[in-house]
Amino acid sequence: MSDDLRPLADRIDHTNDLLRRVLAEVAKTPSTHAIFVDAGYLYAAAGRLIAGTEDRRAFDLDAEGLLEALIDRARQVFADSRLLRVYWYDGARRRIHTAEQQSIAELPDVKVRLGNLNANNQQKGVDSLIRTDLESLARHRAISDAALLGGDEDLVSAVEAAQGYGARVHLWGIEAPDGRNQAEPLLWEVDSQRTLDLEFFKPYVSRRSAATYEAAATRPTREDVRFVGAQIAAKWLVERGRANLAELLPGHPYLPGSVDQDLLVEAEGILQYSLRGQADLRRALRDGFWDHVQTQY
Numbered sequence: 001m002s003d004d005l006r007p008l009a010d011r012i013d014h015t016n017d018l019l020r021r022v023l024a025e026v027a028k029t030p031s032t033h034a035i036f037v038d039a040g041y042l043y044a045a046a047g048r049l050i051a052g053t054e055d056r057r058a059f060d061l062d063a064e065g066l067l068e069a070l071i072d073r074a075r076q077v078f079a080d081s082r083l084l085r086v087y088w089y090d091g092a093r094r095r096i097h098t099a100e101q102q103s104i105a106e107l108p109d110v111k112v113r114l115g116n117l118n119a120n121n122q123q124k125g126v127d128s129l130i131r132t133d134l135e136s137l138a139r140h141r142a143i144s145d146a147a148l149l150g151g152d153e154d155l156v157s158a159v160e161a162a163q164g165y166g167a168r169v170h171l172w173g174i175e176a177p178d179g180r181n182q183a184e185p186l187l188w189e190v191d192s193q194r195t196l197d198l199e200f201f202k203p204y205v206s207r208r209s210a211a212t213y214e215a216a217a218t219r220p221t222r223e224d225v226r227f228v229g230a231q232i233a234a235k236w237l238v239e240r241g242r243a244n245l246a247e248l249l250p251g252h253p254y255l256p257g258s259v260d261q262d263l264l265v266e267a268e269g270i271l272q273y274s275l276r277g278q279a280d281l282r283r284a285l286r287d288g289f290w291d292h293v294q295t296q297y
Contacts, residue, residue, distance in 0.1 A: 058208055229286060
């Protein structure tokens with residue numbers, strides 16, 4: 001080789017060496033997957049499958065147990081991959097977390113993303129959140145596979161966006177008692193399909209008693225609910241101990257998600273009236289709780 005070509009050959013060798021190193025690092029890097037859950041679809045489809053209704057007030061969902069089951073299923077499907085996280089998409093009034101959504105957000109490896117909930121309890125903006133996350137994660141090579149639990153046709157653009165950056169999108173569905181609960185265009189676009197059946201969801205969905213909350217046709221007053229909040233605080237002081245409740249004081253006026261959920265459930269049992277979706281009564285309940293707790297310290 002002539003002396004004139006030697007510098008060029010050296011640069012080519014150097015470039016090839018760098019390329020080999022990059023490829024070696026890529027080969028050692030484990031693939032990564034994420035799970036995307038459209039909670040609106042989940043509640044509607046699982047509720048109809050197990051409880052025979054899409055009304056969230058008619059059944060209880062063990063979200064923590066279900067999320068662990070979904071993570072475990074993904075671990076089986078993507079055996080050589082690691083979990084990035086689970087994304088949970090739901091709607092809420094003014095995008096303010098409900099107690100249940102807050103408790104889900106506190107779970108490890110879970111990210112709650114909220115769209116808006118209109119006057120007709122319809123989710124708005126959830127599909128665009130899913131698309132934004134799917135596209136961004138795929139573009140930055142943060143994930144190689146996405147398990148998408150949903151069924152809306154509007155998710156097609158999210159799937160196409162992620163696929164455009166090289167990610168594979170796997171659609172997970174919920175068994176439908178009759179017909180199909182996922183849009184055909186969505187089924188056509190994904191890289192694979194998987195259906196989770198009745199036995200998968202049975203441990204995590206339970207129908208509430210038909211009599212629950214139906215006896216109280218009259219809406220309680222704010223003062224009634226406030227009194228119940230104070231009543232529960234007094235009971236908890238005896239049952240749980242002063243030290244336990246004293247730990248809550250630095251967080252005033254907020255309560256940890258699990259405590260807020262316990263307060264809600266116990267109050268609904270006493271009132272025989274559902275406080276879900278009733279922000280003014282929920283505030284009155286917490287106010288009554290805090291009024292009593294603060295008088296003790």
